[in-house]
Amino acid sequence: MSSLKNVLNFQAGLGVLANMFLLVSYTFIILSHRPKPTDMISCQLAFIHIVLLLTGGDIWLKEIVESLNVDNDFKCKTTFYINRVMRGLSICITCLLSVFQAVTISPSTSLLAKFKYKLKKYMTYAFLFIWSFNLLFSSHHIFYIGAFTNVSVTNQMKITKSCSLFPMNYIIKGFILTVVTSRDVFLIGVMLTMSAYTVIILFRHQRQCQHLHSLSYPRASPEKRATQTILLLVVSFVIMYWVDFIISSTAVLLWMYDLVIPSVQKFVMNAYPTITPLIQISSDNRITNMLKNTQSVYHHIFRKG
Known part of the structure; x- marks a missing residue:
């Protein structure tokens, strides 16, 4: 279990550092350059993934919260709700x-x-709706999560070392699972539909380019690279989501958690927020150019010194 914990610590640490770098990079791009409409979304996604990794269980916040002498029940409810x-x-x-x-x-x-020229306006409304919806949508977790009391009579399901999921009525459990699944299936359906649409557009564009440049293939445009990156992110998310969903749904429905299951679930759950910034950093020429320019400046300073 210690080796598995080390793997989780390394994964979470890598994800937090990569997302922090991505957040700083996109903040600098938004403030200093002419940003793309999707830059603000990517910037917000990096922030969300930092908080997601930091609240992913006992790995990060346990020592900090215990040093502040915060009540375990409050810690469990707060961290689980935010997560x-x-x-x-x-x-x-x-x-x-x-x-x-x-x-x-x-x-x-x-x-x-x-809608192309109204993206900024719609983006603000979309952010407000998404944040409000999710803050309200996840509020039921406050009532069914708490500190583990080590009392077998209550039939608690231990999900971390100090937190547990309290028993719920089968009707409530089924309703929550149905609503959450419906939301996620709808959003994944939209993602896959938009991904199929963009693949069709890219395919048509490639055929036109091959027709115009039969002897040589033109370099991929920034829009094409960005689209390919987002398609890769969507595919990665869908795979990781369904693996995590199968694990968590099976555990909740059967009301049993093996000691290894929470760790495996954390690894799967943290995989997407960890690989997302790595994919975006490696595929965005603006970030790689910033790194090259920074490296050349430091190299010039040290050579001069």
């Missing part, structure tokens, strides 16, 4: 990212083209 809100925001913002990218690259003859 679930961030998980909901992660899927919503990823969906929003795929929609906005589809609108951005849509041809002028498509129905989505009329």
